[in-house]
Amino acid sequence: MADSLLETLGLSADDETHTYLAHLGGLTTASLDKEAASLAQSSQSIHVALQALSKKSHAPIIRAVTQHDVLRQSLPTLGREAAKLRSSIPKIDSEVVRFSTAFSKSSQCAITAKRRRDLLLLQNVERLVDVLEVPTLLETAVTSGPANHSSALDLNGHIRRLHSLYPDSKLISSVAEEADSLIYQLALDLVHSLGTPGLKLASAIRTASLLRRVLPDILPSTTKDAQEKTLGLVFLLRRTATLALMLDALEPLRNLADSEKANVKSAGKSGSWSGGQHTERYLKRYVEVFREHSFAIISMFRSVFVSQAAEPTDPLQPVPQGLSTLVLHLVDMLLEPLDDYLPVIKDQSSRDSILTQVLYCAGSLGRLGGDFGLLLFGIGPREGALEAEHEWVEVARRHRFLTGRLASGVGSAVLLQPLDLLKTRAQQPNHTSLATTLRQMLRSPLGRATPWTLWRGTVPSALRTGFGSALYFTLLNSLRHRALRFEPLRDVSSKAGYSSQLPTLSNMANLATGATARVMAGMALMPLTIIKVRFESSKYSYGTMWAAARDIHRTGGFRGFFAGFGATAIRDGPYAGTYVLLYESLKKRLSRISVAARGESGQAGSRDAAAINFTSAIVAGGACSILSNPFDAIKTRIQLEPNAYANMMQACRTMVRSEGVRSLFDGLALRMTRKALSSALAWTAYEELIRIGGVTR
Known part of the structure; x- marks a missing residue:
């Protein structure tokens, strides 16, 4: 189907x-x-x-x-390539056998050695780059300023260690040579920096320490001691050269001084020359620059080079060569212009000012072991001088006199400060009794006794008393000597047995000179007086003098530093004038009594004179304190509360109306004690200094 x-x-x-x-x-x-x-x-x-x-x-x-x-x-292409590979394997095998035979470990081949070196270079290429960059870093550290100089020396030390480890390396050797040139340049820069005009001690120490690290590289064949001496000599030379440059900068003033010197020669013996102002300016400036820089040179050398500047243990050991020759050279630098230009100045006050400045310079260097005062007495004498003693001797005595006055004034201020403080507390408004005030001051908040509170305000008090005493006695001495020129002001009475070392003046001259000198000194030191009183008072709690000055200026302006000057002048003028009058009168009477009691004639002995002067000063100081105490109380009130007490009259009325007449005599016992003791110490030391020092009367 x-x-x-x-x-x-x-x-x-x-x-x-x-x-x-x-x-x-x-x-x-x-x-x-x-x-x-x-x-x-x-x-x-x-x-x-x-x-x-x-x-x-x-x-x-x-x-x-x-x-x-x-x-x-x-697949066909792969087959063809596989066939080619199969045919090439025997040839590759033969080449491998040949290579292994030629380059085995047992054979030394140049190519293999080169490749090993190239491989080692490749492995250390970063280290080599670092080594090559070290000179650049060193140059940057050298040229970038002092802050990197220490780093430059560290890099140089690293290079030198590499050179010691690899002495045969050409690369390391070339780097070391370049580093040596840079370190030499660094040493020159450091030496140059030692000559900086405004060099400070810290910078000098830092520069010297860097040079100590550099010197072994620059001077490898010398010992450490020799290197240190070389460094010290370099330091002195650089600083001295800087001083010479500073002095050369005064050339315009020197040219004016040279012109005045030529005018003096042209004036001849006519005696018509009265100039010298430019020469005075030049010498003062020259001495000022010399004193400042010479002191800085020696003190800085002693600080930087301690081993060289130390005192020798053997007293027969000579002074270090650098310092000894330097001091002589510095003295020559000062004495030469003094010898040339000092005769040009004829004004005695100008000459005394310059001579005093030179003596201060000698004393300044004397603190460092370089006092050249003995070399001054043949420098620049005046032509036709009639004084029996050389003017250098006179100025030196005055210099010692002022120094002694300043020291004695400060000593008495410190010793008697508790009395002054208690007197101020007793004179302030709304004060308590002396016993209560003393108990409050001697007790700290913790209940422990603190007696040092009695010395509150010692610093301004010492400054005021020290400088005020020196200024007062200087003015008084000058005024009394000027008063001697006028016959009506002299005391023609006999000085037989008289203990005084001062010029003998009439009672009116003693009163006037004492009052004038005291008022002038009081006005000059009025700001310190205000600060001292406020420190001593319990109404203010200043921590420093600067804080007190700021508060006074803030509340009262510039006038606040002179509050109560009227009361101070009325207190000090009559007090000082009456004191000198009474002091001189008591000395005469006590001297006569002493001579009569001993049955001797002539001037009193030094011990008797000191006792008479001390007793006269105590009596005069205590008596005059009673008369001047009301003005002292008024002055204290005005200085403590300037807003409440505007002037002397208003303060007096307010004190009498609110506290009675007794308030004008607050602190009288304390003031009498302090004034009597301080006056006795001051005037006795004053006359003793005149007697010992031989200041011209």
Whole structure:
């Protein structure tokens, strides 16, 4: 049946067609009617399944087909290359055998050694780059300023260690040579910095320490002691050269002084020359610059080079050569212009000012062991001087006199400060009794006794008393000597047995000179007086003198530093004038009594004179304190509360109205005690200094 259908339809006889026609032959007529629908349904299911398969596996199928095409083309190529490799293997094997034979470890080949060196260089290339960069870093550290000089020396030390480890390396040797030149330049810069005009001690110590590290590299053949001496000599030379440059900067003033010197020579012996102002300015400036820088040179040398500047244990050991020759050279630098230009100045006050300045310079260097005062007495004498003693001796005595006055004034101020403090507390408004005040001061908040509170305000008091005493006695001495020029002011009575070392004046002259000198000194030191009183009072709690000065200026302005000056002047003027008058009168009477009692004639001995002066000063100080105490109380009130007490009259009325007349005598006993003791110490020391020092009367 199937075969006949194939022939009728003219189809090829494949297995699937033959099977299907056989299936049709076995169907009934009813089933044949449904076969078309069954085939359509099967076709639709197959179509849907193909669409799903196509959607899911299209890309892998396409990729697989493509890869199969490539594989079809690559397999023949792979086969050909494999055949070539198979034919080349014997040749490669023979070459490997030859190479292993030629370059085995047992044989020393130049190529192998070169490759080993190249491999070692490759492995250490970063280290070599670092070594090559060291000179650049060293140059940067040398030229970038003092802050990096220590780093430069550290780099130089690293280079020298490398050079000691690898002495045969040309690279390290070249780096070391370049570093030596840079370190030499660094040493020059450090030496140059020692000559900076404003060099400070800290900078000098730092520079010297750097040079100590540099010198072993620059002077390797010398010992450490020799290097230190060389460094000290370099330091002195640089600082001395700087001093010379500073002095050369005074050339404009020196030219004016030279012109005045030429005018003096042209004036001849006519005596008409009265100039010298430019010469005075030049010498003062020269001595000022010399004193400041010479002191700085020696003190800085002694601080930087301790071993060289130390005192020798053997007294016969010579002074270190650098310092000894330097001091002589510095003295020559000062004495030469003094010898040339000092004769040009004829005014005695100007000469005394310059001579005093030179003596201060000698004393300043004397604290460092370089006092050249003995070399001054042949310098610049005046022509035609009539004084029995050389003017240098006179100025030196005055210098010692002022120094002694300042020291004695400070000593008495410190010793008697508790009395002054208690007197101020007793004179302040709303004060308590002396016993209560003393108990309050001697007790700390913790209940422990603190006697040092009695010395509160010692610093301003010492400054005021020290400088005030020196200024007062200087003015008094000058005024009394000027008063001697006028015949009516002299005391023509005999001085037989008289203990005084002062010029003898009349009572009116003693009163006037004492009052004038005291008022002038009091006005000059009025700001220190205000600060002292406020420190001593319990109404203020200043920590420092600067804090007190700021508060006074803030509340009262510049006038606040002179509050109560009227009361101070009225207190000090009559007090000082009356004191000098009474002091001189008592000395005369006591001297006469002493001579009469001993049955001797002539001037009293030194012990008797000191006792007479001390007794006269105590009596005069105590008596004058009673007269001046009201003005002292008024002055204290004005200085403590300037807003409440505007002036002296208003303060006096307020004190008397609110507290009675007794308030004007508050602190009288304390003031009498302090004034009597301080006056006795001051005036006795004053006359003794005149007697011992020989100040011209």
